[in-house]
Amino acid sequence: MIELDIDLPQGALLNGCAAELSAAITACGGTWLHGDEASLRLADDGETLIGWRSMDGLREALPIKPNEGHGRLALTETGQGLRCVSGENCGFHLAELTEQVETFSMAVFFHADPQAEPRTLLTLNGEGRGRGSSYLFLSDNGDGLVVKDTGQCLSLEVPGPSGAAGLRVLIVTVSGDRVALQEGFGEIHTARGTRPDLPTPASLFIGARSHRGGLQKTLGASVIEDVMFWPGVSLLMPRNARDEGHQARLERFALWR
Amino acid sequence: MTDKREETPVVPAVRAGHGVLVRARNGDVIAYDSTGLVMRLADKVIDDIALRLRDRLPVGARPSASGDASAAGADDLESLEAMLDGFDVWNIRAEGEWLRFSGRLPGRQGARDFRRNRAGGAILAEAPGALTGILGLGGPRAALASPGGAGYPFHILAPADDIGAVGHAGIERAARIDLLAALREMTHEALMAEACLDWQMDKHGSLPLFVTRVETDSSTSAAALADGVALENLLLAAANLKQAAARLGKPARIFAVTLDFALEALEGTATDYRDGMIRAMDKISTGLARLGFERPIFVARLEAGRPSLISDRIIDAQWELAWNAGGHRLVISAPSYMFSLDAHDRPTPAARRHMAEMSAAAVSAAAQRALEPDPLLDGWRCPVFHLAELDQRPAKDGSVTLRVIGRALGDLDLTPGNAPGGDQAVGFTIDGDTSGASILSVSIDAKDSQTLLIKLDRRPEGGDLRLRYGYGAAPDGVARVAVRDDWQLGAQDGRILHRWALPCRLPIHAGGAAS
Numbered sequence: 001m002i003e004l005d006i007d008l009p010q011g012a013l014l015n016g017c018a019a020e021l022s023a024a025i026t027a028c029g030g031t032w033l034h035g036d037e038a039s040l041r042l043a044d045d046g047e048t049l050i051g052w053r054s055m056d057g058l059r060e061a062l063p064i065k066p067n068e069g070h071g072r073l074a075l076t077e078t079g080q081g082l083r084c085v086s087g088e089n090c091g092f093h094l095a096e097l098t099e100q101v102e103t104f105s106m107a108v109f110f111h112a113d114p115q116a117e118p119r120t121l122l123t124l125n126g127e128g129r130g131r132g133s134s135y136l137f138l139s140d141n142g143d144g145l146v147v148k149d150t151g152q153c154l155s156l157e158v159p160g161p162s163g164a165a166g167l168r169v170l171i172v173t174v175s176g177d178r179v180a181l182q183e184g185f186g187e188i189h190t191a192r193g194t195r196p197d198l199p200t201p202a203s204l205f206i207g208a209r210s211h212r213g214g215l216q217k218t219l220g221a222s223v224i225e226d227v228m229f230w231p232g233v234s235l236l237m238p239r240n241a242r243d244e245g246h247q248a249r250l251e252r253f254a255l256w257r
Numbered sequence: 258m259t260d261k262r263e264e265t266p267v268v269p270a271v272r273a274g275h276g277v278l279v280r281a282r283n284g285d286v287i288a289y290d291s292t293g294l295v296m297r298l299a300d301k302v303i304d305d306i307a308l309r310l311r312d313r314l315p316v317g318a319r320p321s322a323s324g325d326a327s328a329a330g331a332d333d334l335e336s337l338e339a340m341l342d343g344f345d346v347w348n349i350r351a352e353g354e355w356l357r358f359s360g361r362l363p364g365r366q367g368a369r370d371f372r373r374n375r376a377g378g379a380i381l382a383e384a385p386g387a388l389t390g391i392l393g394l395g396g397p398r399a400a401l402a403s404p405g406g407a408g409y410p411f412h413i414l415a416p417a418d419d420i421g422a423v424g425h426a427g428i429e430r431a432a433r434i435d436l437l438a439a440l441r442e443m444t445h446e447a448l449m450a451e452a453c454l455d456w457q458m459d460k461h462g463s464l465p466l467f468v469t470r471v472e473t474d475s476s477t478s479a480a481a482l483a484d485g486v487a488l489e490n491l492l493l494a495a496a497n498l499k500q501a502a503a504r505l506g507k508p509a510r511i512f513a514v515t516l517d518f519a520l521e522a523l524e525g526t527a528t529d530y531r532d533g534m535i536r537a538m539d540k541i542s543t544g545l546a547r548l549g550f551e552r553p554i555f556v557a558r559l560e561a562g563r564p565s566l567i568s569d570r571i572i573d574a575q576w577e578l579a580w581n582a583g584g585h586r587l588v589i590s591a592p593s594y595m596f597s598l599d600a601h602d603r604p605t606p607a608a609r610r611h612m613a614e615m616s617a618a619a620v621s622a623a624a625q626r627a628l629e630p631d632p633l634l635d636g637w638r639c640p641v642f643h644l645a646e647l648d649q650r651p652a653k654d655g656s657v658t659l660r661v662i663g664r665a666l667g668d669l670d671l672t673p674g675n676a677p678g679g680d681q682a683v684g685f686t687i688d689g690d691t692s693g694a695s696i697l698s699v700s701i702d703a704k705d706s707q708t709l710l711i712k713l714d715r716r717p718e719g720g721d722l723r724l725r726y727g728y729g730a731a732p733d734g735v736a737r738v739a740v741r742d743d744w745q746l747g748a749q750d751g752r753i754l755h756r757w758a759l760p761c762r763l764p765i766h767a768g769g770a771a772s
Contacts, residue, residue, distance in 0.1 A: 001276075001277055001278060001279070001280060002278060002279045002280070003279075003280050003281075004279065004280065004281045004282070004286070005282060006281055006282060007281060007282050007283045008281045008283065008284070008286060011297065011299070012281075012286060012297060012299075013281070013283065013284035013285065013286060013297070014284065014285045014286065014287075014288055014295060014296070014297065015284055015285065016284070016297065114489065114492070114544070142547060143547070160503075165430050165431075165489055165493060166430060256297075
């Protein structure tokens with residue numbers, strides 16, 4: 001390997017897209033959890049995840065109550081992240097992340113386990129103190145993708161096998177009474193319902209749905225390597241150049257990921 | 258994804274075939290992966306490439322404005338017309354994302370309708386029924402393919418990932434793709450599809466659209482095969498089949514999954530092999546069920562190998578699996594001794610077609626039965642010998658009779674040992690005998706057409722007496738006989754194919770009445 005003792009502009013660096021994406025997410029008030037050594041905080045045993053710092057260092061996702069040291073570090077061929085195990089609560093949450101539940105987008109990069117369904121990946125839910133009664137979750141049930149809220153206002157199901165190996169990415173946008181879902185920058189599926197009654201301030205749950213132990217069958221197997229949240233941004237149903245810019249930066253990051 | 262929780266993480270796993278070539282102080286600049294160099298080019302370089310590629314992109318690869326197919330439609334149609342220039346085609350038209358036409362194109366399929374996706378991929382025959390997959394799993398031998406396309410170039414296809422019918426050889430993971438490509442080489446699975454289409458053609462039956470793919474890796478045990486990349490890639494091929502069918506507006510089904518992994522099993526015992534293969538079949542069945550496919554029919558040959566290279570362990574291993582496939586629908590299409598090999602131990606082109614005809618016939622027969630297999634009454638089985646009993650008392654002339662109880666779907670028939678058609682003759686041998694007994698005759702029991710009587714000049718003695726048939730060095734003289742049942746099939750090249758008995762090495766027991 002040739003090592004150059006110079007600093008190059010971000011555009012010439014292979015991970016330059018990551019810096020651009022990170023800056024844009026921070027600028028819109030969003031958060032990005034990326035699976036790398038600097039961000040994943042481990043217990044002394046070297047494998048139990050006790051914290052996951054955001055790229056900009058402003059926030060940290062912490063284990064939820066039922067996750068009593070179940071969340072472990074996993075190394076994959078594309079990086080590292082949080083290993084979720086079927087039937088065990090390995091969940092983390094970014095507490096009181098946003099007040100903006102009218103329009104937002106979220107994305108998750110993950111590996112599925114060929115032997116088990118990934119199940120719950122992301123959930124926007126409250127800490128139980130604020131207003132709002134339902135929560136909205138994204139789940140891969142093995143035979144299809146589901147994004148819906150428990151108040152039955154928005155529901156989008158994309159049936160079909162999800163046997164893809166390797167790193168997968170799912171993107172969700174909620175905007176008013178519409179919801180959209182996309183896998184791997186393929187077809188964008190949309191559905192229209194009514195405005196969900198989501199709690200504010202809302203927390204982002206990763207690999208789980210709430211602080212309660214929850215149904216075992218909602219807890220699947222996956223390795224989650226990136227989690228992103230954009231308040232006020234509609235990635236999949238872009239309304240302006242700003243939304244399109246966010247979408248392009250994410251797609252470019254995924255291409256070089 | 259293996260469970261790494263037991264290990265202490267040290268460094269992130271490095272992606273195989275990936276690395277960095279040039280690193281600046283603040284980050285990586287030039288890297289490589291298995292497909293080439295990785296670097297980011299400046300905007301003006303991209304602009305220059307766009308200018309230079311403008312007139313060079315092949316039909317289908319031309320980007321259509323934000324996926325709006327109709328906007329690019331006229332252009333696509335022109336390109337298709339240009340591509341088909343000189344062929345006998347008519348009625349070219351665009352329908353949605355498909356360009357359709359009628360024509361008389363090369364191949365045995367005759368005049369019919371065809372279609373091609375605007376996004377590219379192969380020209381496909383318009384065919385009734387499901388998009389039908391023949392998938393294969395095996396070791397490097399299974400990746401053998403004859404160069405050249407199919408006799409039905411628009412009916413036998415592979416996923417359009419530019420890899421053809423021979424899969425990724427375990428080197429990398431298969432991509433997700435829902436388009437299909439024509440074949441440039443014919444694998445066992447592609448030849449099976451061709452045999453099926455030939456039979457359908459002969460009886461004016463429907464000609465379904467086939468997708469074939471064999472995935473291999475270099476596992477040296479059945480357990481490793483069950484956990485290997487080849488199996489993952491096979492399931493990806495099945496997912497691609499499903500997606501391609503959806504894009505065509507057809508259902509998807511799987512005709513058979515071929516298994517070609519026996520001589521490669523260098524490690525483990527016979528039962529290890531059986532358990533590993535059952536686990537591989539478990540994983541395939543589960544994966545296919547998850548995609549919405551029915552329980553597949555697995556088809557394999559019983560590999561007898563070269564006489565000097567085959568071990569008893571490999572025969573025992575396959576024998577174990579043939580008897581107990583863990584509830585899977587495994588049919589053994591043929592013993593390999595009926596096929597001839599070239600100087601490099603590869604089946605000859607003629608033998609490869611015969612192999613495919615036997616596999617296709619076996620699967621077709623098995624498919625007509627109910628889903629629950631009955632190992633003794635299934636729609637297809639090669640004759641097997643499952644008991645060898647030595648008569649207690651010698652006959653008046655001093656000879657001793659060894660009764661070999663067989664099981665077959667028809668009457669057994671004896672032929673000279675070189676009749677099966679391989680390069681090596683086969684026959685019966687007593688292994689482990691210390692008394693010097695020799696075989697005087699082999700005949701079929703007049704009272705039971707599935708029992709053989711082997712007459713010996715004296716009682717064999719030994720701690721581990723075995724009757725060997727169908728593999729290893731062939732005996733001389735009267736013991737050089739081959740056994741088949743009464744099934745037969747005319748091969749494409751005119752040869753008559755028979756269903757020959759499976760190789761075995763049966764323990765010889767004392768018992769039975771005097772002859």
